[in-house]
Amino acid sequence: MGMSYMRAWVLIKTMNGCFKEPLVVAARGGRGHGGATLTATGRRALELYQGMEADCLKVTKPRWEQLKSLLRE
Numbered sequence: 893m894g895m896s897y898m899r900a901w902v903l904i905k906t907m908n909g910c911f912k913e914p915l916v917v918a919a920r921g922g923r924g925h926g927g928a929t930l931t932a933t934g935r936r937a938l939e940l941y942q943g944m945e946a947d948c949l950k951v952t953k954p955r956w957e958q959l960k961s962l963l964r965e
Contacts, residue, residue: 904928911937 893900901918908914915934920926930938 900928 895903904916904918908916911933913933914931915937916928917931918926918928
């Protein structure tokens with residue numbers, strides 16, 4: 893994902909702290925032994941976010957087409 897291991901850990905800790913239940917369960921372990929897994933809450937949050945993103949894209953598509961027409965090719 894183009895980020896350091898430490899940055900990923902900080903983001904996981906931050907996300908988990910923002911929600912009532914953890915989104916990600918992570919296991920330390922060094923190269924090849926650690927890992928991270930989405931929890932059921934994490935999967936639900938991701939599903940909701942993706943739905944919000946899809947809704948926003950539908951609503952903004954006409955304006956996006958208008959904006960694109962103003963851009964250089």
